[in-house]
Amino acid sequence: MAERTEGRRPVNIDKDLLAILCCPDTKQDVSLADAALIAKLNEAVSRGQLKNRANKPVTESLDGGLIRGDRKMLYPIREDIPVMLIEEGIPLEGII
Numbered sequence: 001m002a003e004r005t006e007g008r009r010p011v012n013i014d015k016d017l018l019a020i021l022c023c024p025d026t027k028q029d030v031s032l033a034d035a036a037l038i039a040k041l042n043e044a045v046s047r048g049q050l051k052n053r054a055n056k057p058v059t060e061s062l063d064g065g066l067i068r069g070d071r072k073m074l075y076p077i078r079e080d081i082p083v084m085l086i087e088e089g090i091p092l093e094g095i096i
């Protein structure tokens with residue numbers, strides 16, 4: 001898939017939806033990740049250095065992300081849809 005790095009628009013997640021979403025593994029609250037973290041993760045994606053919890057390479061750029069309350073896991077947002085699958089979570093240890 002083609003990477004979308006230029007002209008990235010802000011993620012549009014409904015506030016009511018965000019209020020009820022939680023980590024599917026630990027049930028901790030999640031919140032929107034800041035643009036600086038998403039940019040850093042996308043740099044790692046472009047270098048082929050980012051892996052998800054299933055230890056598979058992340059090959060698509062992130063439009064945004066939902067970060068778990070303990071800041072140890074991020075769930076990607078693609079095309080305004082949060083991907084809330086445990087194996088798709090991106091461990092943030094050593095990144096933030």
